[in-house]
Amino acid sequence: MPPTAKTSAPQRKTAPAPESAPAIEAAIADLETGSAVWSHLTLGQRARLLERVRATVVASAEEWALVSARTKGLDAAHPLVGEEWLGSPYGALVALDGYIATLDKLAKGASPLDGIALEEGPEGRVRVQAFPANATDKLLLSGFTGEVWLEPGVTAAQAVREAGLGQLSPAQPGGVGLVLGAGNQSSIPVLDVLYELVASNRVALLKVNPTQDELVPLFERALAPLIELGLLRIVTGGGDVGDYLTQHPGIDHVHITGAVSTFEAIVWGPSAGSGAAQTARRRAEGKPRLHKPITAELGGVSPIIVVPGKWTDADLAFQAEHAATMRLYNSGHNCIAAQIVVVSSDWEQRDAFLAALRDAYDRMPARPVWYPRADEKLAAAASDYPDARWNAERDRALVEIGTGGDAAAIETTEYFAPVLGVALLPGLGQEFLDTAVAHANDRLAGNLGANVMIDPVTEKALGGGFLRAIARLRYGSIAINTWTAFAYLNASLTWGGFPGATLDDVGSGIGVVHNTLLLDHVERSVVRGPFRPFPRSLSALGGRGIVSVLAKPPWFASSRTAAEVSEGFTRFQMDHDWVRFSRTILQSLRA
Structure with missing residues (x-):
């Protein structure tokens, strides 16, 4: 799927200008220059740039986790502060490592799928074995696996050939994308910005949700290499700023993570008040208010x-x-x-x-x-x-x-x-x-x-009927004996609603994000975990179920050592210090 160029649809007047309009105009002008800069970088240079971003994220990681926790009313000693280590720097680092690996493969003339197993799935689907991607994944999250299922009819050869998305034509600019950031997890806007840049060659204007205004200085430090080259600008504000930006002629594409009601207000207009009648007419006539492409996770x-x-x-x-x-x-x-x-x-x-x-x-x-x-x-x-x-x-x-x-x-x-x-x-x-x-x-x-949730004996008894039922379950992510948040945290997998959404019936959104293998024609991601934790998972050595060394996954709210283990997982992702990580493993056994 090639990156989206500037739309040829007629542009409407922008919404009333907010007080920050002069700064917004300057930001969009910077991004238009940055788009040209990105289109002139080689694949290898792009990988090295993301390595610089990785370093600035590592330098900001502890502050990122703690500030994010504070915005949610958690102090550094709270037993659930580990959620912010996983939901903030950990997810960003996993994504950066994945994109760097993909860009390095493409720079050598290889496919992102080289060395990755492709298996046959139900009803002609190809299943890409995306996780674990390496020995470290196998150790950190033993017993957990993740697949990306492609749409029925897509062949393995086609999958290999088309993996790369915008990086298959890196000199073709994708324009300026608006990212309307989520307010609940602070890694979401960062991951969305990275996907715009790598998957679609789009530089990004990130409007953060007001719940994350306190994190803006941290984002500016963590993403400084992108900002320096004009590939990213960050703005704040309320709904008036978002409305102005979605209608701005300098914005070529919109991506939103949020609520269905917000999506519909952007596309069709307000559902209540003085504008409701006009919105209803637009919907009836199939003439949306928004005249540019939009993707969404809702x-x-x-x-x-x-x-x-x-x-x-x-x-x-x-x-x-x-x-x-x-x-x-x-x-x-x-x-x-x-x-x-x-x-x-x-x-x-x-x-x-x-x-x-x-x-x-x-x-x-x-x-x-x-x-x-x-x-x-x-x-x-x-x-x-x-x-x-x-x-x-x-x-x-x-x-x-x-x-x-x-x-x-x-x-x-x-x-x-x-x-x-x-x-x-x-x-x-x-x-x-x-x-x-x-x-x-x-x-x-x-x-x-x-x-x-299914025990291994029952799954075995169902035979092929179980996988056929999973194939009929029309969701963008499916988790078997784990939580779908595992698919979110591991960006080699895809994240988004099930295909087939439209502007008029959007479901859980349009398109996917994360997807560090840059796969096209994605249908869903399917992740698996062990039905039983360690040491009871050892019963699977007899061939029933999945073996894991985790006594309790670190995202369990009931884990006694969740904060220490989640921080340890993130620090290992930062520096791969095996000596320190051995202590994290011992902590995980006390969960």
């Missing part, structure tokens, strides 16, 4: 499908903590936070699992509910489900929908807050899995990510 209602099997008490407790983590990580302020657990009403261990889930949800460490308007979302959940189970502070809700109960609100409203639902569906084995897949596809809002 979240949704993510399920956890619990496939019934014979689980031990330890399995029930571990997977219940897993489910609670998927909701409560970052106080539920994640586009990929799980929102509804789908459980078989016929499972003989249903009640035991739900009891373990209630216990795990209650015991997770307390933390601020910090995202703007989260109190309104919690109030909406309380109104939607007056019988929900709340904690003492009433900032964490568990909604159990009985058989035949009304799950419409929790299945169609992305609460973006600590609200977790449980829905019951009938069946066992393949029947349940097929029913749950259809339910997720047809009833839940969005299609960003879905999680599946």
Whole structure:
């Protein structure tokens, strides 16, 4: 897919100019010059530039993690501060290493897929074995794997030939892209800027979300090599600035990570107030307000499908903590936070699992509910489900929908807050899995990510039916016995909604990001983890399941050593100091 050049569509007048308009005009002018600079850099020079960015990110990493934590109400001693090590510098470093490796391969005339296994998948799909990419990945996250599935009909030869995206025609400029940054995770805007530059040869004007204004000086230091060459400019401001920029004739492309409502306001106009009637006319006539290409990642209602099997008490407790983590990580302020657990009403261990889930949800460490308007979302959940189970502070809700109960609100409203639902569906084995897949596809809002929990004995019994069910699950990321956030953190995988979205029916977004292998024709990413942690995972040595040396993944909110291990993982990504990392491994065994 070639980079997008300047649009030939007629340009409309820009929105009313904000006070910062003179600085914005200067920034766009700098970026137009920077676009020419980028188009004259060789692939090798681009790789060396990203190595310089890596060094400045390393120098900023500790401050980045701690400032990001502070903006969320966490001090340096909080047990969950490790989330900000993983969700900030770690993700950026993984992406930079991946892009550097890809650019080095292309500079030598090779494909980014050289040395990477390609396997056949269901219904003619090619499965790219993207993670682990090296021996270090295998050690750090033993037992975890990740594949990128390409669209049906794309051949392995085509995948190899077309991998590289914009770097296959590096001299062709992609213009100036506007990145409307997310406000919940501070690595998101950085990763989006890098993808614009590498995948599409677009220099970037980053407008940060107001929740991250405090991080702007840090971003400017961490990304200084890009700023020095005019490849990046950063601006702040509210909705008026964003509106002005999306309509600006100097912007060639828009990328947003945020809410569906924000996307629709950009594309069609306001849905309420004096402009609502004009917006409705635009939609009816199919004439969007936005006259330039847009890509987006927009979240949704993510399920956890619990496939019934014979689980031990330890399995029930571990997977219940897993489910609670998927909701409560970052106080539920994640586009990929799980929102509804789908459980078989016929499972003989249903009640035991739900009891373990209630216990795990209650015991997770307390933390601020910090995202703007989260109190309104919690109030909406309380109104939607007056019988929900709340904690003492009433900032964490568990909604159990009985058989035949009304799950419409929790299945169609992305609460973006600590609200977790449980829905019951009938069946066992393949029947349940097929029913749950259809339910997720047809009833839940969005299609960003879905999680599946299944024990190895049950998966083996399902045979090929299990993978066929995964193929029918229409989500951009699918996690089997892990969390889809694992796909987000490892940028060799792709991140975005399921293909097929349109401006009028956007789902969880258009296009993908991350994707350090620069693959074209992507359908989804599928990640796997071990059903059981160390040492119980050693039972898989007999051929059942996956072996892991992690006693508990560092992103588990219940991990006693999550802060130390997450920081240790990041520092190892920074400097590959094996002596220090050995201490991190010992800490992980105490999780």
